[in-house]
Amino acid sequence: MLLTLLVFSGVMVANGPETKKATLVETLSDPRCYGLDCPPLPTAPNIAFCFQAGDVYYTGTDRSWGFTWGNKAMKLRKLEGQSLDIVVTDKEIRVSGPRVKAKLWVVHKYSLFKSDGCKHG
Secondary structure: OHHHHHHHHOOOOOOOOOEEEEEEEEEEEEOOOOHHHOOOOOEOOEEEEEEEEOOEEEEEEEOOOOEHHHOHHHHHHOOOOOEEEEEEOOOEEEEEEOOEEEEEEEOOOOOOOOOHHHHOO
């Protein structure tokens, strides 16, 4: 009973990763398949994202095979230049923004980005 009271009163704080405000600096996309390798329905491309929170850059990719119309990363790609909430762990970046929530896989030194900070993030 006491534990429940403490949890709901906000006295106990979880030691999880913190939410940061970040700007979606750059996005890249490449086709997931070419020609006869593609399934009969259109699929979303491989998309990479670069976020800047203060002086730190975070890069991640979407690995879902969703269709173009249902892929969360496709919606996130349209928010380039906007401020979003991110939670970064060793393996993933969780992104929350207007009408979109996505989970990305962390990548390091993704050399295809144009921005130097993104290349070395």
